[in-house]
Amino acid sequence: MPCCLAAPHALLRVLHSAARRGTAQVRPPYDPDRDPDAVSAVNLELVTLTEDRAVITWHTGVEGSDDGLGRMVPASTEGEVVYGTHPAHLNQTASEGRHTAHHYVELTGLEPGQTYYYQARSRGSAATPTPLHLVSGNAVGTSLHGFGSRGGPYSFTTPQPPPGRHLLSIALCNDLHLGETTAGLVTGMPLMRGISQQLGLGPYPEIMGRALVEEAHRRGAGHLLAAGDISAGGAPRDLAEARRLLDGFGTYGQDYFVVRGNHDRRGRPGLHGPGLREERGDTFLDAFPAGGGPGGGGPGGGSAYFARDLGGLRILGLDTYEKKGSGAGSGGLSDEQLAWFRADVRAHKDQPTLVFGHHPLTVRNSPFPVTSGQRLNRRQARAILGTYAAAPGVFLHHAGHTHRNKRTVLPQARHVTLQEVGAVKEYPGGFCLLRIHTGGYALNYYKTGSGPAREWSERSRRVAAGLWPQYALGRSVRDRNSVVVRDLSGITPAEAGLSAVHGRGSGRR
Incomplete structure (x- = not known):
């Protein structure tokens, strides 16, 4: 909502009514x-x-x-x-x-x-x-x-399980928005009332972030991929808090990996107060240097995209806001990153590969109007899909940004599942568990289960005057739970560890 959606004209009257709602008429305690x-x-x-x-x-x-x-x-x-x-x-x-x-x-x-x-x-x-x-x-x-x-x-x-032996499980998540205080603010809708945390309770992004780590561990995830919008605005203190929370899952660059979202963009104006000059550094890379690789980017340098080999599984992390802008426009890769990505996929075209980045390649079946700001630049999305078409090893592209659960398969690359995952920080509030077997994989969405997380998830479903579940939950069970049969026997269990590292600014091992 704050970064992704415009309100449909057909719903303006509903939203206006919600914004003008009077004081609560509360019955005595139950x-x-x-x-x-x-x-x-x-x-x-x-x-x-x-x-x-x-x-x-x-x-x-x-x-x-x-x-x-x-x-x-x-x-x-x-x-x-x-x-x-x-x-x-x-x-x-x-x-x-x-x-x-x-x-x-x-x-x-x-x-x-x-x-x-x-x-x-x-x-x-x-x-x-x-x-x-x-x-x-x-x-x-x-x-x-x-x-x-x-x-x-x-x-x-119930579905049949993925065939073969279980190899590893990975938590796919996005949109933690550390530092955010109001969920559901819509650009251009001054009458749209967002949802804030109840007085006396902890900040909801921290509650949901901690619950994510706890639930991912409880569900057996050995690794975690966070696909952008880690912070609400790139403030150093918020990114540092995000790092602290995610370090509760494991070691950065080994157990979990992070890429940039449009809210994490470099050079945010006024990071240190209104009226100050634009910040020239890159606070995201200060907190999460180059995917965690040794010798990776540091203050003002490096890159936020990378590749890793995880026991035979190739993981490509994309920086989908490697551009200047306010964050409202379409996602974009630099020409250098796009060339690196296409070359890397071609060089490993038969290796089982998972790609994750913040902006989805396409946004379909939305009850809200779809704007260019909700997806990756069309030209680059077509280039990526064309690259997938010639790379049978790529099987999954995980994206966030839309704050919804949506499974899409496009004719250009039918062997690749495009999976949008609902935000960590608000309803439905959770992550997708990828379970990889030798003969296929399953994607299963889990809400975070702690008491405070359940309470905030229920409270934040009132985003968009209560219409938010129509968009965010996933219109079918299959949008958040699916099984795909395919040969993934080239992947070894996670204990095999990390190997080759590639990509500008990410170092090598």
Whole structure:
């Protein structure tokens, strides 16, 4: 939103109404013993779907209340998911075992290729789905079963796992925005009210950043790729805080890798106060020098793009804002970087390769108008796709910037999945886990699960007057969970370590 989207004219009246919303009309605090029927269960989402597990989330609030953001006042209560292989026989139950308003239930031990039916309940109330009517989407399953009745049961079919032996898992994330204080501000929309953290609580980018590291470790990620907008504006203190948070995952340049986003651009005016001259250095490279390679860039020098070999997996990190500008225009690579990228891909065209950069190559199926600022320069995007077409080893291009989950496959390079991943810093608030097997790979999106992260994720879904889930969640389960079969047997487990390093300013080992 702050860096990516323009508000559609068809929604101006809705946004204007949200901006003019009056003071909250809040009911007394929820008391389950006094008023057990006041709870409403909403915003049901099937977030994660693998071959053997599913993560289901929903929210409970005091029915008829308004917290001033257009949502119900949270109501802490129990929650459970009942499920089974027949809609009339939901004979299994899963729950968190504690009271909360932000429910996060994980079903485990599922069978691959099996259809399951489920219903989420809180205090006798069946949870209803997050509406995705603007995109004709489905937030709760892989079929339309259950939509004809309030509360389901809804259904999903588990996929088959990627063939072969598991090799390694990598967390794909982006848009941490350390230093940001308001989510959902839209350029050119002065009446658009953003969402800020509640008084007395910690800064939400730090809460979500810490939760990212914790959840990525918990889900078995051995490596992490952060695709830009690490900071909200390139301030040294924010990039230093981002470095501190990400260092909690592991060693920079070995366990995790970072590239620049448009918010991290060099030479931001007024970094040290209004009215001061433009900062000429590169604060991003000061914090994250050249992908972590030895001898990499330093103050005012080097580059923010690089290549690494990770146990036979080639990783290419792109700096998609290697240009001058305010950050609002399209992404762009320097001619030198583009030439380096094309040469590197050609030289390793058969090696399994993962590319990540901030701006996506294309933006499709958006309920919001698509502007040039949401994607990479068209000419360069075509050049990159043309390079992929002649490189059968490239299998995945991970991008951020749009703050949404979206899977795209283009005819120019059908063997490459273009995966946009939702922002870490706001709803839905998480990362995508890439699980690589010898015979293919799976992409699975996980919301971060800590209590403060769940609370902020639910609060920030009110971005764009509550329409944000229509864009950010992903209009189908497949946009955030998919399996691809292909030969990746040339990759060895992560313990094999790092080898060749290439790229201007990134050094060699």
